[in-house]
Amino acid sequence: MKHQATPYFTFNGNAGEALDYYKQIFHGEVINLQTFGEADFETPEEMDQRVMHAQFKKDALFFMVSDSFTDQNVKTGSNIALVLECESTDEIQTYYDRLKNDGNVLMELQDTFWGATYAKVKDPYGITWDLNYTKEQ
Template structure:
C-alpha cells in the first residue's frame, strides 16, 4: 500500500502563473498538467468560454516532495483561507473509503467519494476542525 499526504493549492485562475513561478523560485519540475479544456467533456458541468485554459490539475516535484495545484472550477467561488488542502493519496480504494468516512464524522462533505475519470475513488471533505482534505485513489494508469 502507498500512502502520501500532499499539499494541494487551489488558485483563482492564476495556476499557470503559479506553476511558472514555482519552477523558477523552487526549481520545481512539472510532472503533470491538464487544463479544463483538455478534460473529457461533461454536459452536466460545461466549461464556460474563456476558461478552458485554466488548470484542472497539476503536479510539481520540488526536491523529494510533490505539490499539487489547480484553479477553481469555472464559476465556483474562491475563498482565501481554503486554498490549501491536504490530498491524501493511496492506491487502495478500501483505505480511501476508510479515511473518507472517518474524516467526514462531524465534518462536511464537499464531494462524495466516487469514481471519476481520473480516479477509482475520489472525494473531498472538511473535517470537524475545518481542515480540507481531498481523498485521491491512484489507478493503474492514473499516476499524476
C-alpha cells in the same frame, strides 16, 4: 497510505502564473498539467485554459495545484487541501466514512475519468482532505 499527505493549492484563475513563479524560485518542473478544456467532462468555455490539475516537483518538494472550478473567490488560507493517496478501495472508503461522519462532503466518493476513486471532505476543523485511490490499469 502510500506516502505523506500532499499539499494542494487552489487559485482564482492564475495557477499557471503561480506555477511559472515556483519554477523560477525552486528550479523545479511542472508535471501532469491538464486544463479544464482537456478534461473529459463539460466545462464552461471560459474555463478551457485554466489549470484543472498540475503537479510541481523539485527533489523532495512536491505539491499539486489547480484553478477554482466555480466563480467562488478563493481566499488565502482556505485555498489549501491535503491529498491522501490511498492504497485500496477499502482504505479510501474507511477514511471517507470517518471524515464525512462529522465533516462536510464537498465531493462524494466516486469513480473519476482520471482512473481513480476520489472524494473531497472538509473536516470539522476546516481542513479539506482530498482522498484519492488510483486504480490499477
